[in-house]
Amino acid sequence: MIVVPCPNCGPRSSSDLRNCGEVVDRPNPKNATIEEWRSYLYLRENLASWVKETWYCRTGCRKYFTIERNTATNEIRGQ
Amino acid sequence: MKQSRYKYSALKLLKHGLTHGDWPRMWSSNELNSSYDVIIIGGGVHGLATAYYLAQNHGITNVAVLDKGYLGGGGSGRNTAIVRSNYLTPEGVAFYDRSLTLYNEMAHDLNLNVMFSRRGHLTLAHTDSALRTMHWRAEVNKLQGIDSSVIDPSEVKKEAPSLDVSSNTRYPILGALFHPPGGIIRHDAVVWGYARAADHLGVHLHQQTEVLDILCEGGEQSNGKGPGGKVTGVRTNKGDISAPIVVNCTAGWSSLISNMVGVDLPITTHPLQAAVTEPCKTFLPTVVVSGSLHVYVSQTDRGELVFGASVDPVGTYRINGTLEFTEELAGHVLELMPGIAEMRLLRQWAGLCDMTPDYSPVMGFTSVEGFLVDVGWGTYGFKAGPVSGETMAETIATGKTAELIQSFNIERFSTGDLVGEKGAAAVGH
Numbered sequence: 001m002i003v004v005p006c007p008n009c010g011p012r013s014s015s016d017l018r019n020c021g022e023v024v025d026r027p028n029p030k031n032a033t034i035e036e037w038r039s040y041l042y043l044r045e046n047l048a049s050w051v052k053e054t055w056y057c058r059t060g061c062r063k064y065f066t067i068e069r070n071t072a073t074n075e076i077r078g079q
Numbered sequence: 080m081k082q083s084r085y086k087y088s089a090l091k092l093l094k095h096g097l098t099h100g101d102w103p104r105m106w107s108s109n110e111l112n113s114s115y116d117v118i119i120i121g122g123g124v125h126g127l128a129t130a131y132y133l134a135q136n137h138g139i140t141n142v143a144v145l146d147k148g149y150l151g152g153g154g155s156g157r158n159t160a161i162v163r164s165n166y167l168t169p170e171g172v173a174f175y176d177r178s179l180t181l182y183n184e185m186a187h188d189l190n191l192n193v194m195f196s197r198r199g200h201l202t203l204a205h206t207d208s209a210l211r212t213m214h215w216r217a218e219v220n221k222l223q224g225i226d227s228s229v230i231d232p233s234e235v236k237k238e239a240p241s242l243d244v245s246s247n248t249r250y251p252i253l254g255a256l257f258h259p260p261g262g263i264i265r266h267d268a269v270v271w272g273y274a275r276a277a278d279h280l281g282v283h284l285h286q287q288t289e290v291l292d293i294l295c296e297g298g299e300q301s302n303g304k305g306p307g308g309k310v311t312g313v314r315t316n317k318g319d320i321s322a323p324i325v326v327n328c329t330a331g332w333s334s335l336i337s338n339m340v341g342v343d344l345p346i347t348t349h350p351l352q353a354a355v356t357e358p359c360k361t362f363l364p365t366v367v368v369s370g371s372l373h374v375y376v377s378q379t380d381r382g383e384l385v386f387g388a389s390v391d392p393v394g395t396y397r398i399n400g401t402l403e404f405t406e407e408l409a410g411h412v413l414e415l416m417p418g419i420a421e422m423r424l425l426r427q428w429a430g431l432c433d434m435t436p437d438y439s440p441v442m443g444f445t446s447v448e449g450f451l452v453d454v455g456w457g458t459y460g461f462k463a464g465p466v467s468g469e470t471m472a473e474t475i476a477t478g479k480t481a482e483l484i485q486s487f488n489i490e491r492f493s494t495g496d497l498v499g500e501k502g503a504a505a506v507g508h
Contacts, residue, residue: 001402014392018392035493042492043343044344044346045343046344046348047334048332071348071394072395074395074397
């Protein structure tokens with residue numbers, strides 16, 4: 001089990017939340033090309049190390065927040 | 080260089096049984112050359128099949144297969160060994176059906192008993208929408224000549240008498256997609272068969288040879304990597320090797336290898352857990368899959384029940400078992416087959432799955448010359464092993480993407496031509 005620290009609800013089991021994946025910079029929808037937009041939608045670095053990622057507190061406060069998790073060990077540090 | 084291969088036969092088995100003589104090694108070990116025509120990263124069923132078909136169908140034998148661990152130690156040895164071709168998209172159906180044909184001929188082609196058991200494959204529907212997808216799949220399948228049809232609960236009971244098809248359950252069975260040509264096969268034997276046959280044709284198999292970097296030149300990044308460049312070789316823990324063609328067949332680790340050349344992939348890596356029970360008398364004649372209950376079950380020739388699930392929702396490279404999985408699995412299996420409540424789990428394990436957004440693979444050339452991918456195999460890589468090897472070998476040898484894999488190109492994620500296979504590949508195996 002991965003324990004994820006929600007800023008509002010405290011430590012929660014990862015199954016109470018939704019993992020939304022690594023943080024990817026969103027291009028400006030007003031002037032992004034189709035390729036840029038689809039890269040933002042689909043392409044991921046998918047590293048096996050420390051990754052900044054978004055979580056959604058699905059069953060609690062329903063807030064989105066970012067944390068850093070090591071995807072090789074599932075260790076979590078700071079918000 | 081061809082070597083004489085020790086041919087397996089019933090007579091040899093008898094001879095070894097009587098004399099207790101040692102069997103010869105299945106493949107040889109070779110020194111790492113300083114250059115090869117083709118380097119394949121990943122010694123699983125995909126990498127080994129690609130090497131075998133390069134040598135067998137195209138006469139390209141100066142090939143090395145590199146694996147950081149041992150052959151078949153990744154997804155090839157961790158899957159639940161189910162094969163089928165009842166997919167949802169016409170592209171998927173044609174592709175997986177060719178794989179099934181190759182699996183059917185494999186024991187003869189590779190001179191190794193891969194224990195293919197075409198026992199039939201049931202995908203249960205517990206909801207109206209699931210039943211609708213089953214009908215859709217059945218029609219797509221029939222159109223392409225695949226034996227696949229929707230059957231009602233009483234027919235399900237006939238195929239798998241241990242299933243609870245009553246309406247008193249939490250998720251009653253409303254029907255199923257029945258696919259008689261599907262079945263199970265011994266996955267280790269498939270790996271060993273390809274390794275042995277490739278070695279026999281002159282391919283070098285290098286285990287415990289980890290690729291640390293891929294050497295490139297001319298790319299848009301300052302170190303020569305990235306789109307527009309070309310591959311010149313790989314750096315391994317045993318030294319540098321030069322090669323004009325490098326193929327990424329590393330499934331769960333495919334992003335890490337592609338990052339070494341600066342090719343971004345639409346992939347996230349998730350673990351998938353599976354488990355096996357103690358052996359018992361044979362009672363389950365078919366493969367049973369339930370999408371709604373996130374479980375698939377088959378009984379091995381030894382009598383063990385093999386269970387698989389859907390991927391863990393949190394992407395990670397860590398493959399350890401979780402209590403949530405065991406709990407959920409037990410609950411769902413008992414929902415289907417209340418009769419096995421006393422059985423004990425023997426062990427559980429996990430493998431890494433390289434998930435793509437459309438549940439179809441990414442295959443063929445990339446924006447870096449000489450760097451090819453055979454990745455994005457998610458939870459369905461094993462059943463596609465032979466056809467992937469055959470089509471990747473053709474693509475490498477001819478320089479043109481093989482017809483069966485043209486729609487699985489990497490450009491589809493920028494053009495939007497996705498091949499949506501979720502309805503047939505998300506859990507169903």
